[in-house]
Amino acid sequence: MNTGDVIVQVDGLVKDFRPGFGLRRKRVLHGISFDVHRGEVFGFIGPNGAGKTTTLKVLMGLIRASAGRATILGHDVRETAFRHHVGFLPESPYFYDFLTGREILRFYGKLAGAHDRRDRRVDELLDWVGLSHAAGLRLRNYSKGMLQRIGIAQALIHDPEVVFLDEPMTGLDPVGRKEIRDLILRLHGEGKTIFMNTHILSDVEVICDRVAIIAKGRIVHQGATLDGVVNREQPFDIAVSGLDPELAEALQTELGAVLHGRGERVEVRVREKEVDEVLQRILARGGRVRGVAPVRAALEELFLQAIESGEKTS
Amino acid sequence: MSHHFRAIAAIAINTVRDAVRNKVLYILLFFALLLIGTSFLLATLSYVERERILQDVALAAIRLFGAAIAIFIGVGLVHREIDRRTIYTILSKPVSRVDFLVGKYLGLVATLWMQLLVMAMGFVAVSWLTEAPLAAGHAIALAMTGLELAVLVAIATLFSSFATPFLAACYSVGLYVVGHVTRDLRALGALADSEGVTTLTVWLHRILPDLASFNWTIEAVHGLPLPPAEVGWAAVMGVGWCIAFLTVAAIVFDRRDFR
Known part of the structure; x- marks a missing residue:
């Protein structure tokens, strides 16, 4: 694999937070490293408080790393211009609820610099996420599943190369989860690179090509979804x-x-x-x-083993 | 138009749309218009200079309520975006933190100037009904109030970039009050026996915004000439203070973690 195939590169990333006004620092990321390759669905999994969202926020430039380096498409994540190629759906997203579905996508289109054929792109995306019927409805009247879908649409408004999703299935009912899962698989089918934070392992098994497992701010396993559970003795x-x-x-x-x-x-x-x-x-x-x-050991088993071994080494 | 300007314009327009939906803003505007209207009643209590008292009270009401609206909305300007996490999706687009801050600032200044325009129309209506004289001086006084509001929003934006709305409001009100008395403090300091006190008051006047320099109400109401050099210098200083406060706000905001 040549370096051009690496879309996201995280190298020795450290993040310290200073709780309160004291000098004491709390380390939440302990020099983590991983790569995400072109066209794959990468699952970044771990229990609550493991450091998944902190890592994603560093990648999105919302949090500054204390040490280490992170790049997306070869650009330092602190830059902004390359974000023309990046889409992001935060966990439980909140949007300006006084805007309609169409207005919010036009707003994000302007921010993303998607000026050419923006209105047509908005209509395409509303159709793509199945919200054409609700395009003129204010977002305060949207259900959680609809908000999640409009969130995915805003992440795609500028047709990015790589899409970051933070817990995209959380809080959704089974129907909503299936809808979002299908959208992610469609994106994958279109050749997008997808980075997904999640702790829902059944979704990881269905969607992801590769995973990294994080526990207490350390990467405790990474590789193809079945790596470590399939070998010559399996x-x-x-x-x-x-x-x-x-x-x-x-x-x-x-x-x-x-x-x-x-x-x-x-x-x-x-x-x-x-x-x-x-x-x-x-x-x-x-x-x-x-x-x-x-005979596949469940990903859950792998996950628990990795977490356990991570806890022993930390 | 470059992408930066388009993004700033989009954020500013959205800020106006968001701000005009704030009910508290309308309540404050209502009371401002009420006070402008009742200045007519206050003026009737006097036997002399009724028109001047009327205009004096009305212009003071505009300045006071304009400042209240500027601080009230300004202090929540950035905090609300972080609290509601709307900032996450905005900053994940090719929008720098400075673009975001400037867009929010310009949007709020535009909102306040629209409010000022409504209050100015109320002022003109009351003046017209009472046959009080209206001159260019009144327009200049109102324009300088608009500039003062822009400085106040910049102050509120600075505090909003790192503090909670309550603390940002306390800091902003404090600076607003101090900004209106630094000129008087300097004059008092000059009369003091202690050289230290004199130096302190001189430096306070130099490093803090002299908000009293935007107040041309007395000259406008009494029909006195407004010296162009002084008004012009106050305007230049006003723009300078806006840039200075926004620059510091941008530096602070750029280093923030959005947890």
Whole structure:
């Protein structure tokens, strides 16, 4: 991967806050580092108070880092001009509620410098987020889900390359969550790079390509969503119908395979390195393979393990 | 027009739209107009110089209520944006903190000048009804009040950039009061026996805004000539104070963390 593919680069980021007027400082980010690559959905996950929003605020220039460096598209996050290429949806966003949906998007369009064909872009986005019917309604009359969608629309008003979302599903009902999840997947399909702060792991599993887990201001895990839970020792389930009983016994005694299921269809659980061999033996004995799938430890398990190991090292 | 100016204009227009929705602003405006109207009654209590008393009270009401509105809305100018977190989405766009601050400032000054225009119309109406004389001096006095309000908003913006609305209001009112007496303090200090007191009052007058220099009510009401050099110098100083307060506000605001 060449450096041009790195959209967000965070290197040794430190943030200290000074509670009250004293000289004592409280460190909330302990030199965190991670990269976000072009076109991926990056999940930045961690428990409440871990430092997710602080990191995002540093990236958005709302908080100044105490040490370290953060860049977006190669620009220092303290600059403002490059933000033509950046969209941001804060957690539980609040907008000027005396404006209508169309007026708020026109306002953000002016701020973002999206002057050319702005009105057409506003209409396109209202349609895209499913709010065309509410374009003339003042925002004080919007539901939380509608506000979240208008928030995504304002983040996209200038057609940015990278979009930052802070807890986009928080506080939404299941329908609202699905709507936002679908919008994020559509954005991903359009090639946008997406950075998402969240603690809802089921959404991470569905949406994210890679994750970084933060706990107590430290990155305790980063990589592809399944990294760390899939390896050569991890089990796979092979769904088989018509498995020869002799072969079943041989697999259990020779390879330590575990068989589940009743009747015609069984699932044979083996280690990944043995999958090819077992498949060949099943097919040779007239068995029919219905599916092969890794046994995924839930992301929640990975998350808890990472948090636990992070707490031990901190 | 560069992107900066467009962004500043968009923020200023939005600030006007937001400010004109503030009910307290209308309450203050109502009482200002009420006082301007009742200046007519106050004038009837006097047997001499009724028109001058009327205009004196009306112009004082405009200055007082203008200052109250400037401070009341000015101190919440930035704090409300941070408290409601509307600033997050604005600063995530290619808008610098200075653009934001200047846009908010200009929006509030525009709002106050609209209020001033309404109060000035009330003043003209009362003067016209009582056949009190109206001259260019009145327009200059009102324009200088407008400039004083712009300085006051800059002061409120500075305090609003780092303090809570209550503290910012306390600081702003304090500076408003001190700004109106520094000239008198300097005059008193000159009469003092202590050289230290004299020097102190001279420096206070130099480093703090001389808000009394924007008050041309007496000259306007009594039909006295308004010396162009003095009025011009006060105007230049007014613009200078606005720039100075906004510059300090921008420096403070630029270093803030929005937690």
